[in-house]
Amino acid sequence: MNVTVVGAGEVGSTIAESLSDSHDVTVLDVDAERVETLTYELDVLAVQGDGTDADALREAGTADADMLIASTDDDRTNLVTCGTAKALGDAFTIARVKSPQFLDTWRLKEGAFGVDFMVCTDLLAAKTIVGVIGLPTARDVDSYAGGSVQMAEFEVPPDSPVADRTVAEADTFESLTFAAIIRDDDVIIPSGGTVIRPGDDVVVIGTPDCTRQFSADIAPDENAPREVVIVGGGEIGYQTARLLERRGFQPRLVEHDPDRARWLAEQLPDTLVMESDATDRSFLERENVGLADVFVATLDNDQQNLLATLLAKRLGADRTVAVVDTVEFGDLFEAVGVDVAVSPREATAEEITRFTRARRAENVSIIEGDRAEVLELEVDADSPAVGRTIRDIDGELPDGVVVGAITRNGSFVTPRGDTVIGDGDHVVVFAELAAVDAVSRMF
Secondary structure, three states, X not given: OEEEEEOOOHHHHHXXXXXXXXXXXXXXXXXXXXXXXXXXXXXXXEEEOOOOOHHHHHHOOHHHOOEEEEOOOOHHHHHHHHHHHHHHOOOEEEEEEOOHHXXXXXXXXXXXXXXXXXXXXXXXXXXXXXXXXXXXXEEEEEEEHHHOEEEEEEEOOOOOOOOOOEHHHHOOOOOEEEEEEEEOOEEEOOOOOOEOOOOOEEEEEEOHHHHHHHHHHHOOOOOOOOOEEEEOOOHHHHXXXXXXXXXXXXXXXXXXXHXXXXXXXXXXXXXXXXXXXXXXXXXXXXXXXXXXXXXXXXXXXXXXXXXXXXXXXXXXXXXXXXXXXXXXXXXXXXXXXXXXXXXXXXXXHHHHHHHHHHHHOOEEEEEOOOOEEEEEEEOOOOOOOOOOEHHHHHOOOOOOEEEEEEEEXXXXXXXXXXXXXXOOOEEEEEEEHHHHHHHHHHO
């Protein structure tokens, strides 16, 4: 597939790198220095030019491209780029936007703005935050088969009851599969005798109930959160509070600007909006922020978010989540004490990449920065897997593959070696990146 990526910032570069292994990728950017850097660092064709300029898109080969991804930091530039690409050819267009208003408009009519698929950075970040809050010990969460199957990635703390136990000892659940253990730079496909060590990231696939129960087993003291404090009433903070309200939470939201705080109070009936500086320690102490089950920082910049979360942690907040605008800072935030760092840019790049891959599957999740995928595949009558057991097909699949769950006619089926794959089954599979194509062909 020929793909044009417009915008060579953190999002565009990440997308280009991810797609370059299996597609012909051209990257277009106005910054000559970025273009030169990409030319030497990635196996892509880098071209200098403005994505809103038809001549520049022609030079990048967009007229003959199969897909165009507009990923600059400016919403309107991305929308105009998609519209221009549609005028030149028949590429499938993907636009990255920050404002949910554009997303709302796009949803009113198929193909609005000349965009075939739209990703809203701020809304996606809010959904990521809410997903992590729902499973108190999770680092990553995703759902499949209409919500009946859930994948979650958990980091095992040193004092966890699960630490130093075998998978067989930890697996007390009827509808849960231990798909992988990520240890340092290794992806381990576990057997019953594999020992879970402190610091491991454990990827499980199963029913939402079993996933929640395993979350509780990892850290029994981490009860389901009740008290959530959000600091920063920008778009991400607002969307996070709105989504939490839908789940029955009554969060508290701190916003410094009085006009914005008034607007938020009008829009969020089940949220207590407080007007104050979220980095004011005396205010945080006065409002008992230290008693919060989850403290979420969605302020204007990384420095403020880091300061606010560390203050909240010092005051006793049980779990902290911070938005990190600079992708490279994510690991640093978590190293100095932030429990979960959420990067809107990284989440957007992953969402766009997974969408391009999901054209061969019902749903795709990218694990650990593209080291593995979890795919939901609908089995059709011509599939080589139909009528065969998992044990039978396992020998024909490469290493690094685990069938994590099956849904059949809306019912959950726990996969075992003697489980027979049927026409119409939805199969959720963990696969290391090198094995993904073989998995797609099999199912």
